[in-house]
Amino acid sequence: MPGPNKNKFQKPKNVKGTLTRLLSYLAKRKATLALVVLLIFLSSIGTVASSFFVKPLIDNYVVPLIGQSPTTENMMPIIKALLFMGGLFLVSIISSYTYQRIMLYISQGTVNAIRRDLFDALQDLPISFFDSHTHGELMSRFTNDVETVRNFLSQTIVQTIQSMFTVVATFIAMLILSRWMTLWIVVFVVFMIIIIKKLGGKSSTYFRKQQKDLGIANGYIEETIEGQKVIKVFNHEGETVDRFNELNGNLRRSATSANTFASILMPIMGNLSYINYAVLCVFGGFLVIIGNITVGTISSFLLYSRQFTRPITDLSQQFNNILSALAGAERIFDIIDAEKEEDNGYVVLVNAVIDENGEIKETEKRTNIWAWKHTHGDGMVTYRRLEGKVEFENVVFSYDGKKTVLNDISLYAKPGQKIAFVGSTGAGKTTITNLINRFYEIQQGKIRYDGINIQKIKKADLRRSLGMVLQDTHLFTGTVKDNIRYGKLDATDEEVIRAAKIANAHSFITRLPHGYDTLLTGDGSNLSQGQRQLLSIARAAVADPxxxxxxxxxxxxxxxxxxxxxxxxxxxxxGRTVFVIAHRLSTVRNSNAIMVLENGEIIERGDHDDLLKQKGKYYQLYTGQFELS
Ligand SMILES: Nc1ncnc2c1ncn2[C@@H]1O[C@H](COP(=O)(O)OP(=O)(O)OP(=O)(O)O)[C@@H](O)[C@H]1O
Ligand SMILES: [Mg+2]
Known part of the structure; x- marks a missing residue:
């Protein structure tokens, strides 16, 4: 009996809906699937028929020959009969080989489509979705869940159909052979199912515990791999190993209990079926003696008795596999169906030229002049030049709808101004910038960009106009050049180098072993923290926003x-607007305006000199440094 499936106990919520949807992936291959079903049918019939053929073989060809010496003449019919039987086996084998090949092909294609849909969906999800789902959780959709679905498509479906065909065909064949013996088999099978239920039911609690313990142990391993440096810094290797031994011990205990039940089930079932076989032999022998059936009948029947119980036990396992595959599919569909990042924006960013009358005209060419194209309700189109004016008006925001993170924020950045946000950690500086590019939606107030409510701007265009260097740098696997070019995919090598020079990254890049072609791996782990920041600045600079x-x-x-x-x-x-968040005075000092944030509110604002004169929070934050140095 195959081992229990990992996700066996996560029952699907909507069996019918999920199954329909999963099968809809197969819908465009209806003809091929019909062929598969036909082949499964042929293969089952082939097996069942060849067992049935034992009866005439014995009764009509073997029994009459008993006591005669073999001659070519009297052996001919039996050889022909054997060849016919061989032919049936051959049909069965070829059909089963063919449909398995077809299903392999179909299932890989389908899984490919599911993975693609899943990945597409992931790209459309709002940032808040990733706040509430861990990486591990999302990764397991791509690995575990997709794998159970693949198993279901490539094996479980066909096995289930095959088992059902075989059970039905065998049952009919048995009924034809002997009603009394069939009745006995039915009684036996019911008895067997009761035993499986009893033992299986008990082991399921242990399997659940085993899954939980396995999850805990795996989580711990993952955590210690990620935190190796911290473990070493604090000399916690010993404790880490002790803790792992404890978790590993728990896992061993629950796994042993779970598998004890599963492993006694196998021999019990095996022995039961031998007993059944013996009983059938005696019972059948008795029926032969009283002349109720022939020797051929009992021979066929004995073969069927083995063929009949097997698919029935298989079906219970397949049923579990179906449930776990549906649960996996449901988790995949949950992500595919998760609410997409909404975008009702209709104001778009276009290349523009300004004609001699000072009017803005749209153009295909890249002119480095940009304009917001505003299509109004009445179909009228107006253009407004992109300048980079940003305005917050009484903005209130909360991540979770409960705790207010930003409260009544109002600010105004003129094109070309440099605005600095300062304030203690957790004050809400990063949050403000996440609102400008609409990673999150505000609850109250308005944010305007060049006088346009940002909710009216198409998100892609809004983000295209904003260059952003995020607090946590992220670099992709690829060369240094590729990573800088990420900011503007069609940037020439010269533009890339110019941006690197602006970011002052050029000199360290040229010192790398392969310069701009140096390969970065694992989020740029072969660079220093500062070098990674320089690259992300260059990446923003190349976009020239x-x-x-x-x-x-x-x-x-x-x-x-x-x-x-x-x-x-x-x-x-x-002539461009810059928002900086910095803890360093030198960065902040020459800003046009400095906003001091505290608990999500702007408590002071002004330029460096003003704020120092106010002797408030800013003064406290920065004079400390002066006095120290
Ligand atoms: N994704 C999030 N979900 C829920 N709460 C968040 C999230 N990100 C930040 N917060 C909370 O919002 C508040 C402001 O966080 P924010 O990241 O804006 O601070 P910050 O001023 O940038 O701090 P730092 O100087 O440490 O970068 C904090 O109390 C934080 O706990
Ligand atoms: Mg921050």
Missing amino acids: PVLILDEATSSIDTRTERLIEKGMDALME
């Missing part, structure tokens, strides 16, 4: 390099 948001972009960069970057940026950012 009108508004730039730098979230702690220079926190791991030395003061001298930072000043160099700032010089480059100043040149690049001429």
Whole structure:
């Protein structure tokens, strides 16, 4: 008996709906599937018929020959009969080989489609979805769940159909052979099912415990691999091993209990079927003696008795496999159906030219002048030049709808201004920037971009106009050049190098073993923290956006390099709006306006000198540093 499936006990919520939907992936291969069903039918019939053929073989060909000496003449019929039987086997084998090959092909194609839909869905989900689902959880949809579905499609479906055909065909064949013996078999099978239920039911609690313990142990392993450095820093290797031994011990105990039941089931079933076989022999022998049936009948019947119980026990396992595959499919569909990032924006960003009358015209060419194209309700189209003016008006925001993270934020950034956010950790600085590019939706108030409510702007266009260096840098597997070019896919090599120079990343890149072609792996783990930040600044710079948001972009960069970057940026950012979040005074000092955030509110605002004069929070935050240094 195959081992219990991992997800066996996560029952699907909507069996019918999920099954229909899963099978709908197969819908366009109806003809092929019909062929598969036909082949399964042929294969089952082939097996059942060849056993049935034992009866005439013995009664009509063997028994009459008893006591005669074999001659070519009297052996001919039996050889022909044997060849016929061989032919039946051959049909059965070829059909089963063919349908398994077909299903392999179909299931791989279907799984491919499911994975594609799943991945597509993932790209359309809002950021908040990723806040509430762990990486491990999402990854397991692609691995475990897709795997159970693949198993279901490539094996379980056909096995179930095959088992059902075989059970029905065998049952009919048995009825034809002997009603009394069939009755006995039915009684026996019912008895067997009761035993399976009893033992299976008990072991299921242990299997559930085994799954849980396995999950805990795996989680612990994952955590310790990720946290190796911290474990070593605190010399916790010993404790870590002890804890693991404990978890591993729990797993051993629950797995042993779970498998004890499963492993006694097998021999019990095996022995029962031998007993049944013996009983059938005696009972059948008796029926032969009283002349109720022939020797051939009992021979066929004995073969069937083995053939009949097997698919019935298989069916119970297949039923579990179906349930777990449906549960897996349901988890996959949950993601595919999860609410997509909504985008009702209709204001789009277009390339523009300004004609001699000062009017904005749309153009196909890249002109480096951008305009917002606003299609109004009455079909009228207006253009507004993209300048980079950002306005917050009494914005209130909460991540979870309960705890207010930003409260009544109002601010105004003119094109070309540099606005700095400062404040203690958790004050809400990153949150503000996440609202400008609409990673999250605000609950109250308005955010305007060049005077347009950002909810009216198409998200892709809004984000295209904003350059962003996120607080946690992320680099992709690829070369340094590829990673910078991520900011503008059609950037030439010259543009990439220019951006790297602005970000002051050029000099360290040229010192890398393969310069711009150095391969970065594992989120740029072969670079220093500061170097990774420089690359992400270069990536934002190459896009050449009108508004730039730098979230702690220079926190791991030395003061001298930072000043160099700032010089480059100043040149690049001429006439553009910049939001910076920084803890360092040197970055903040030359901003046009500084917003001091505390608990989600702007408590002070002004330029550096104003704020120092106010002697408030800003003064506290930064004079401390002055006095120290
Ligand atoms: N994804 C999130 N879901 C729920 N709450 C969040 C989320 N991100 C941040 N918060 C909460 O919002 C508040 C503001 O966080 P934010 O990241 O804006 O702080 P910050 O000012 O950028 O801090 P830091 O200087 O440490 O980067 C914090 O209390 C934080 O716990
Ligand atoms: Mg932050």
